[in-house]
Amino acid sequence: MAQKYDKADVERRMSGAVDSLKSDLSGLRTGRANVALLDPVMVEVYGALMPLNQVATVSAPEPRMLSVQVWDRSNVIPVEKGIARSNLGLNPMIDGQTLRLPLPDLTEERRKELAKLAGKYAEGAKIAIRNVRRDAMELLKEDEKKKQISEDDRKRLEDEVQTMTDRFVKDVDAASEAKEKEILQR
Structure with a gap:
């Protein structure tokens, strides 16, 4: 069955990528017991x-x-x-x-490795978010082709998807920066 664009589903999937990142980051060791x-x-x-x-x-x-x-x-x-x-x-x-x-003290080298790993986790989350955006954009084009929405609606909804994407990418950056700062803090 052909899928239709669903804003709530797109938002849920993007939010899931951010939640998964936060879970991954919480497992990274910092100077404090967690x-x-x-x-x-x-x-x-x-x-x-x-x-x-x-x-x-x-x-x-x-x-x-x-x-x-x-x-x-x-x-x-x-x-x-x-x-x-x-x-x-x-x-x-x-x-x-x-x-x-x-918990033993983290060496400077280990802190840098952990910060790099946090960055890698963040990049993975951004890729997941962009994949959700790509899927949503394809669904919108299909909906327009099937005459279920107009070209104007497609453009408006694409802007909406891009706004959502930007918001979730900003959340990923904020979580990643906070974790890197926490890791590098002595």
Whole structure:
């Protein structure tokens, strides 16, 4: 079935790209402890791989420390191994059912790598937004060809799509700049 231009769908897809970027950026390490840092960590427990947040509670009791409270004592060692395998550069210290993760200082080189990675994530989000714009523009041209909208309507709607695109790209730039500033801050 042929699709028709839908402003709400275009906006939802562009917004999704920005939300995805913000999620990716929250996982990037800065100088401060952030519980989202451990979101990608998978732990092998009960014969399956599970996200860390399904077997433990993560908190940031201090600016440079994460605390992982494991719910089941038998999962402490698998959680420690999962964190070690994650390549986040963290060395867990076991204290009963709690793992303490002191965050080492970021080197200048590592800060620059992380800032570059944030930029790469932002570029990916912009590409996704531009792809949504391209799809919307093609749908508008098809709608005009099928005589469902006039040429004037198509031009007006294309301007609307471009305005939306500019707004979401600005959101991406703002999120990326804020994260880069946070990463490079000592």
